[in-house]
Amino acid sequence: MSDNFYITTPIYYVNDKPHLGHAYTTIAADVITRWHRLNGRPAYFLTGTDEHGQKVFEAATKRGLTPTQHVDELCEPFKALWARLDIQNDDFIRTTEPRHTKVVQDVLQNLFDKGDIYTADYEGWYSTSAERFWTEKDLVDGKCPDTGTQVEWIKEKNYFFRMSKYADQLRDYIDANPDFLRPVSRKNEVLGYLKKEVGDLCISRPKSRLPWGIPFPMDTDYVTYVWFDALLNYISAIGYHPSGSKDTFNRWWPASYHLVGKDILTTHSVYWSTMLFAMGLRPAECLYAHGWWTIEGNKMSKSIGNVVDPHLLIDCYGSDAVRYFLMREILFGADGDFSHLGFMTRYNADLANDLGNLAHRALSMTSKWLGGAVPALDPNTAADDALQRVADEAVDGFRSNIEGMQISTALESLWSLVQAGNKYIDDMEPWKLNREGDLARLAGVMRRCLEICRVAAVLLSPVAPNKGKELGEKLGLTALDVDSVQSLDRLVQGSSVEAGEPLFPRMAELPERIQSALAGALPEKAEEAAAKADAKKQKQEAPVAEEAEQSNPFIQFEDFLKVQLKVGEIVEADKHPNADRLLALKVEVGEERPRSIVAGIAAKYAPDDLVGKKIVIVANLKPRKLRGVMSEGMLLAATGSELEGLVTVDSGVNFGSTVG
Numbered sequence: 052m053s054d055n056f057y058i059t060t061p062i063y064y065v066n067d068k069p070h071l072g073h074a075y076t077t078i079a080a081d082v083i084t085r086w087h088r089l090n091g092r093p094a095y096f097l098t099g100t101d102e103h104g105q106k107v108f109e110a111a112t113k114r115g116l117t118p119t120q121h122v123d124e125l126c127e128p129f130k131a132l133w134a135r136l137d138i139q140n141d142d143f144i145r146t147t148e149p150r151h152t153k154v155v156q157d158v159l160q161n162l163f164d165k166g167d168i169y170t171a172d173y174e175g176w177y178s179t180s181a182e183r184f185w186t187e188k189d190l191v192d193g194k195c196p197d198t199g200t201q202v203e204w205i206k207e208k209n210y211f212f213r214m215s216k217y218a219d220q221l222r223d224y225i226d227a228n229p230d231f232l233r234p235v236s237r238k239n240e241v242l243g244y245l246k247k248e249v250g251d252l253c254i255s256r257p258k259s260r261l262p263w264g265i266p267f268p269m270d271t272d273y274v275t276y277v278w279f280d281a282l283l284n285y286i287s288a289i290g291y292h293p294s295g296s297k298d299t300f301n302r303w304w305p306a307s308y309h310l311v312g313k314d315i316l317t318t319h320s321v322y323w324s325t326m327l328f329a330m331g332l333r334p335a336e337c338l339y340a341h342g343w344w345t346i347e348g349n350k351m352s353k354s355i356g357n358v359v360d361p362h363l364l365i366d367c368y369g370s371d372a373v374r375y376f377l378m379r380e381i382l383f384g385a386d387g388d389f390s391h392l393g394f395m396t397r398y399n400a401d402l403a404n405d406l407g408n409l410a411h412r413a414l415s416m417t418s419k420w421l422g423g424a425v426p427a428l429d430p431n432t433a434a435d436d437a438l439q440r441v442a443d444e445a446v447d448g449f450r451s452n453i454e455g456m457q458i459s460t461a462l463e464s465l466w467s468l469v470q471a472g473n474k475y476i477d478d479m480e481p482w483k484l485n486r487e488g489d490l491a492r493l494a495g496v497m498r499r500c501l502e503i504c505r506v507a508a509v510l511l512s513p514v515a516p517n518k519g520k521e522l523g524e525k526l527g528l529t530a531l532d533v534d535s536v537q538s539l540d541r542l543v544q545g546s547s548v549e550a551g552e553p554l555f556p557r558m559a560e561l562p563e564r565i566q567s568a569l570a571g572a573l574p575e576k577a578e579e580a581a582a583k584a585d586a587k588k589q590k591q592e593a594p595v596a597e598e599a600e601q602s603n604p605f606i607q608f609e610d611f612l613k614v615q616l617k618v619g620e621i622v623e624a625d626k627h628p629n630a631d632r633l634l635a636l637k638v639e640v641g642e643e644r645p646r647s648i649v650a651g652i653a654a655k656y657a658p659d660d661l662v663g664k665k666i667v668i669v670a671n672l673k674p675r676k677l678r679g680v681m682s683e684g685m686l687l688a689a690t691g692s693e694l695e696g697l698v699t700v701d702s703g704v705n706f707g708s709t710v711g
């Protein structure tokens with residue numbers, strides 16, 4: 052691993068305004084970059100806009116503008132959204148800038164001179180909307196398989212990149228670099244693609260059909276295929292030129308991460324890697340393909356009218372809450388659903404309740420009873436030692452997960468400490484200590500709580516930079532020091548703390564603007580959301596009735612929520628080395644690596660029958676060794692007097708999804 056960290060997002064098409072999907076990747080890149088900067092690692096973060104190609108040309112034509120007018124206007128909303136989301140990108144590249152077009156043209160010329168680009172006549176079914184040729188057998192009902200639109204038979208001269216020449220090199224590269232394609236399921240997808248013969252790539256478009264693109268240097272009748280142009284942004288932005296000095300470029304290349312959505316995995320893994328091989332360069336260390344957000348259960352689409360405008364969320368909840376929600380809600384790699392009710396519920400549960408309460412309790416009790424000054428430590432109690440152990444685990448978990456791009460799991464680790472802090476307050480009952488006049492112990496308890504808030508402020512800061520800073524200021528810190536998170540005794544005794552306003556005010560109901568947006572877009576969904584919100588409110592208002600229920604055999608809903616059920620895909624299955632009854636499985640749940648799970652199902656299933664099955668696991672069971680093999684979860688199965696079968700899910704359900 053190079054000491055320098057370089058991360059990229061896809062460059063976004065300027066055919067429309069930025070939406071939640073765009074914000075998602077950009078926030079993830081920002082979080083990880085901020086984390087590395089916090090740790091003193093030199094980091095470079097690139098994003099930008101993809102301004103050529105058919106889609107952009109059509110969008111401009113529709114608006115009655117020249118492509119140049121259109122792209123100059125529409126790259127601005129991206130920049131503005133990144134500013135509002137506190138994105139600290141080092142550069143914003145536009146593919147119409149001369150610093151990029153020049154590199155594309157020189158790379159084309161160079162590869163042409165080398166013989167890696169050639170001309171040939173090409174015949175095939177061309178889809179204007181998908182901007183590509185298809186073979187007869189690709190078509191669905193005679194139409195484009197991607198867009199469902201008409202195709203036309205076209206025969207024309209074109210320029211081709213000898214992608215086939217580098218296919219074996221790519222296969223070898225993937226074998227030799229197991230972390231190159233992540234998550235593992237996506238690597239398998241690419242390997243599947245590479246099992247077929249890889250053809251050459253048509254990289255030109257006749258100007259007569261598409262006048263908008265980077266002109267071909269060796270033939271003015273053609274422009275460059277948009278993907279060949281766009282992919283080069285990752286190196287043109289950091290100073291690459293085929294015959295120029297490589298000093299600045301080598302500082303950052305190879306990139307540490309290309310973050311991409313799962314829909315653009317092939318272009319990045321196959322087109323881009325082979326292009327790099329042809330240029331004599333190595334690919335990025337990791338190409339990470341994340342999942343897609345659906346909105347209230349539906350695909351996000353303009354025609355349904357459910358495209359989520361990140362500005363609306365920022366207006367209602369603030370940038371930090373939006374960043375936190377998107378990073379926490381789904382595992383990076385898995386698909387997930389965005390719902391406004393889900394947003395508000397998580398906002399209230401995690402930010403207003405867990406973190407907000409901890410901070411408020413710690414700061415206001417210190418202010419009220421201890422003069423608002425950081426009190427002295429009380430190092431000699433077992434409860435405090437236990438808390439330090441929770442903190443150690445939380446910090447380690449946070450660090451290792453965030454560095455592997457598992458931001459959601461990292462936050463889960465941090466929250467285990469925040470929740471332990473709240474429980475510690477409940478157990479220690481500082482109000483009683485105050486009443487009884489045990490001020491030394493009260494001081495010790497409050498000190499630990501303030502220290503947990505400090506660790507939370509530091510670790511939260513890459514995800515929620517403003518709130519991290521605000522919490523730090525309440526604690527009297529002038530800077531957030533990541534080295535200090537190792538210990539719960541780093542505050543300066545006697546320095547002032549201040550409770551002030553709550554960090555995240557609780558939302559009693561969906562903000563009005565969101566209610567009207569929902570009502571406008573999906574009337575039935577809005578009603579559903581309002582009904583659910585009502586039910587929740589009633590529940591909160593009826594604690595007496597709930598307590599009465601405790602004497603019957605039912606469990607509370609909250610108890611059920613403690614069990615985390617997730618969909619997993621079995622990716623490996625073997626006999627257990629020490630027990631005939633058991634199988635040792637590897638189950639992909641969209642985390643850093645598949646989970647190792649030992650299951651007593653050998654009587655019913657042969658290992659080979661299991662690979663590919665989607666099952667349900669209990670994901671938050673404490674890991675333990677079963678006959679010498681670590682098991683990090685439990686499979687759900689139907690059992691009578693003996694095992695009847697595994698609980699499985701529909702084939703369309705993605706691993707990593709939450710069950711409940």
Ligand code: MSP
Nearest residue numbers: 061062063064072101281282311312313343344351
């Ligand atoms: N311009 C190309 C990328 C070229 S990179 C050299 C492109 N642009 S895009 O604007 O259409 O999409 C950009 C990214 O947004 C993709 O990674 C895509 O996966 C992501 N998303 C679009 N809709 C999304 C969701 N609903 N959810 C999550 N990400 C989504 O493709």
